[in-house]
Amino acid sequence: QQPVQSPQAVILREGEDAVINCSSSKALYSVHWYRQKHGEAPVFLMILLKGGEQKGHDKISASFNEKKQQSSLYLTASQLSYSGTYFCGTADYGGSQGNLIFGKGTKLSVKP
């Protein structure tokens, strides 16, 4: 079952902040965040692991609430280059052996 992302879309002015949320109904081992620009492949941003470990982008922060199976991605002081579609991918203990199941994405547009 796909994790649920919210909002579906957000429009920002340069310098504004945004939060993207990801929620799953399954017990998760990790949450991954990727950004995809139009016509390109998804690019890794961050991994959040059960137990609190994080790996990823220096300028982007995120949280992972293991009990609620929720993660949030925090984009602060947005830049034009932040525009794109953001996907969360979740790895659970079920049949996909930890392979990532992605949400439907959040489209972020940053305007000058």
Add this chain to the structure above:
Amino acid sequence: NAGVTQTPKFQVLKTGQSMTLQCAQDMNHEYMSWYRQDPGMGLRLIHYSVGAGITDQGEVPNGYNVSRSTTEDFPLRLLSAAPSQTSVYFCASSSSSQGTEAFFGQGTRLTVV
């Protein structure tokens, strides 16, 4: 470094034709997977492999076959193409499943007419 290489980049098929989408990685990754991306649907897992000789079904496996005879290659076969399989297909690889970054190929845009 080549990373994950997918071929072809674009393909048009007629309904009922078969074809194989190629995926190769040069990072010695054990985990490989295929996703399809449709507007508004995100990336959906088709099939995956946790090592050579081991494959399994993902969320949307119907109409697709895979095999993994080597660590490097993970081809996706469409047995009898249908218009519903028009999509962008991405191959991804990672050194493990949960705790490491997945690297994506550049995608194959497939149109079935």
